[in-house]
Amino acid sequence: xxxxxxxxxxxxxxxxxxxxxxxxxxxxxxxxxxxxxxxxxxxxxxxxxxxxxxxxxxxxxxxxxxxxxxxxxxxxxxxxxxxxxxxxxxxxxxxxxxxxxxxxxxxxxxxxxxxxxxxxxxxxxxxxxxxxxxxxxxxxxxxxxxxxxxxxxxxxxxxxxxxxxxxxxxxxxxxxxxxxxxxxxxxxxxxxxxxxxxxxxxxxxxxxxxxxxxxxxxxxxxxxxxxxxxxxxxxxxxxxxxxxxxxxxxxxxxxxxxxxxxxxxxxxxxxxxxxxxxxxxxxxxxxxxxxxxxxxxxx
Amino acid sequence: xxxxxxxxxxxxxxxxxxxxxxxxxxxxxxxxxxxxxxxxxxxxxxxxxxxxxxxxxxxxxxxxxxxxxxxxxxxxxxxxxxxxxxxxxxxxxxxxxxxxxxxxxxxxxxxxxxxxxxxxxxxxxxxxxxxxxxxxxxxxxxxxxxxxxxxxxxxxxxxxxxxxxxxxxxxxxxxxxxxxxxxxxxxxxxxxxxxxxxxxxxxxxxxxxxxxxxxxxxxxxxxxxxxxxxxxx
Numbered sequence: 001x002x003x004x005x006x007x008x009x010x011x012x013x014x015x016x017x018x019x020x021x022x023x024x025x026x027x028x029x030x031x032x033x034x035x036x037x038x039x040x041x042x043x044x045x046x047x048x049x050x051x052x053x054x055x056x057x058x059x060x061x062x063x064x065x066x067x068x069x070x071x072x073x074x075x076x077x078x079x080x081x082x083x084x085x086x087x088x089x090x091x092x093x094x095x096x097x098x099x100x101x102x103x104x105x106x107x108x109x110x111x112x113x114x115x116x117x118x119x120x121x122x123x124x125x126x127x128x129x130x131x132x133x134x135x136x137x138x139x140x141x142x143x144x145x146x147x148x149x150x151x152x153x154x155x156x157x158x159x160x161x162x163x164x165x166x167x168x169x170x171x172x173x174x175x176x177x178x179x180x181x182x183x184x185x186x187x188x189x190x191x192x193x194x195x196x197x198x199x200x201x202x203x204x205x206x207x208x209x210x211x212x213x214x215x216x217x218x219x220x221x222x223x224x225x226x227x228x229x230x231x232x233x234x235x236x237x238x239x240x241x242x243x244x245x246x247x248x249x250x251x252x253x254x255x256x257x258x259x260x261x262x263x264x265x266x267x268x269x270x271x272x273x274x275x276x277x278x279x280x281x282x283x284x285x286x287x288x289x290x291x292x293x294x295x296x297x298x299x
Numbered sequence: 300x301x302x303x304x305x306x307x308x309x310x311x312x313x314x315x316x317x318x319x320x321x322x323x324x325x326x327x328x329x330x331x332x333x334x335x336x337x338x339x340x341x342x343x344x345x346x347x348x349x350x351x352x353x354x355x356x357x358x359x360x361x362x363x364x365x366x367x368x369x370x371x372x373x374x375x376x377x378x379x380x381x382x383x384x385x386x387x388x389x390x391x392x393x394x395x396x397x398x399x400x401x402x403x404x405x406x407x408x409x410x411x412x413x414x415x416x417x418x419x420x421x422x423x424x425x426x427x428x429x430x431x432x433x434x435x436x437x438x439x440x441x442x443x444x445x446x447x448x449x450x451x452x453x454x455x456x457x458x459x460x461x462x463x464x465x466x467x468x469x470x471x472x473x474x475x476x477x478x479x480x481x482x483x484x485x486x487x488x489x490x491x492x493x494x495x496x497x498x499x500x501x502x503x504x505x506x507x508x509x510x511x512x513x514x515x516x517x518x519x520x521x522x523x524x525x526x527x528x529x530x531x532x
Contacts, residue, residue, distance in 0.1 A: 286401055
């Protein structure tokens with residue numbers, strides 16, 4: 001089962017509403033995936049800076065951790081804690097140093113995503129409650145993707161929840177199940193990738209990451225996925241500049257899209273889209289199988 | 300729920316879906332509550348499923364999965380799009396989708412008529428057993444998969460593997476067919492078939508509107524009916 005959503009805003013006036021609109025979309029899809037939930041939001045960012053999303057235990061004192069990291073690195077780090085996650089913002093050229101320092105100073109924290117604008121949150125629990133714990137309804141941004149999970153391929157853990165980061169400012173949510181993920185994972189391990197779970201969707205994310213590291217564009221990586229990934233999938237991917245949709249050639253998993261002059265939206269079912277502004281006048285269609293859809297913000 | 304003598308108006312924004320469906324299930328064949336209007340379906344699943352009464356139900360908006368499933372005798376009109384499995388296992392009556400239909404429209408339908416004004420996506424008419432389906436737009440891949448009886452008429456194009464593993468259903472396509480499935484072949488379009496297709500289109504409200512000579516007919520080669528030792532791996 002699982003439910004996935006995506007919302008890409010064309011009208012900047014809607015940006016303060018992004019989180020509120022996504023909250024409604026995720027909440028409707030609780031019954032498609034009550035195990036866990038997650039979402040990535042592309043919010044404000046500054047050139048030359050990187051935002052790292054860290055995940056820790058429920059009582060993690062992010063300001064204290066950041067103070068230690070800041071002293072060790074000799075750099076100012078801005079922080080914002082949201083439930084079990086903390087967003088650390090620092091100069092992009094110090095990201096590697098921070099990741100190194102985390103291993104010794106805060107080994108219990110996990111980096112779940114990084115980018116100039118992307119923040120990524122995920123947790124076990126009912127999706128509407130997860131969204132509420134992180135305060136999704138108060139977040140703003142240009143676009144975002146989200147997922148409600150009904151686990152089939154691996155355990156119900158936060159690591160197994162979506163989205164999965166596929167690189168800087170890149171993330172993926174998946175509805176379906178891959179049948180060749182073990183073989184693909186073995187190949188990717190040989191190429192040096194690391195995996196935190198037995199989850200098939202993490203393999204899909206790793207696959208796209210590996211393709212793009214070798215120079216492929218996201219569109220090319222998704223095209224390659226059509227021949228290399230076997231099984232059922234509807235992917236929604238988010239990047240700094242836009243979001244894309246790909247369904248497997250059999251189109252096993254449901255998908256509905258809506259587009260108006262103000263936004264493009266994706267939902268596993270139309271129900272997820274009903275509260276979007278002016279939805280009654282949106283163009284609504286079912287994305288074609290084995291076809292890559294992509295929307296990008298103008299530069 | 301508000302009602303006049305014959306018309307019931309049900310707003311699903313305020314009436315639970317189960318209450319609506321229960322009310323529809325209680326209707327007797329001689330009911331005088333013959334017209335129902337449903338507002339605000341908001342993509343709900345299973346709207347007007349299992350109806351068995353000679354009534355008309357008009358749904359204003361998009362519906363979710365399995366709308367009008369198992370329909371018997373009723374006429375169900377969807378003024379919007381329909382999700383997966385609209386009119387699945389329809390027994391009789393008519394289901395008319397004014398917009399597009401998602402996957403598996405009319406799946407396993409045993410009788411009656413399903414009309415889709417827009418496109419139907421993959422597996423339209425999968426395992427159909429007697430239903431007549433008319434799609435004014437295109438149908439997706441694997442349509443009429445394992446179709447056993449009935450008619451699928453497509454005014455637009457058909458996707459890959461049309462009629463895969465088909466038994467005895469009749470398929471008529473006016474546009475391009477991307478590919479035929481296993482054991483599905485093109486067959487001659489005789490005057491007999493043109494007359495039959497014209498009757499089916501007329502039942503779908505298209506009397507005289509379509510030139511039936513523009514259609515090509517597809518059906519079973521009947522090569523999968525019997526065991527062939529050559530097919531053993």
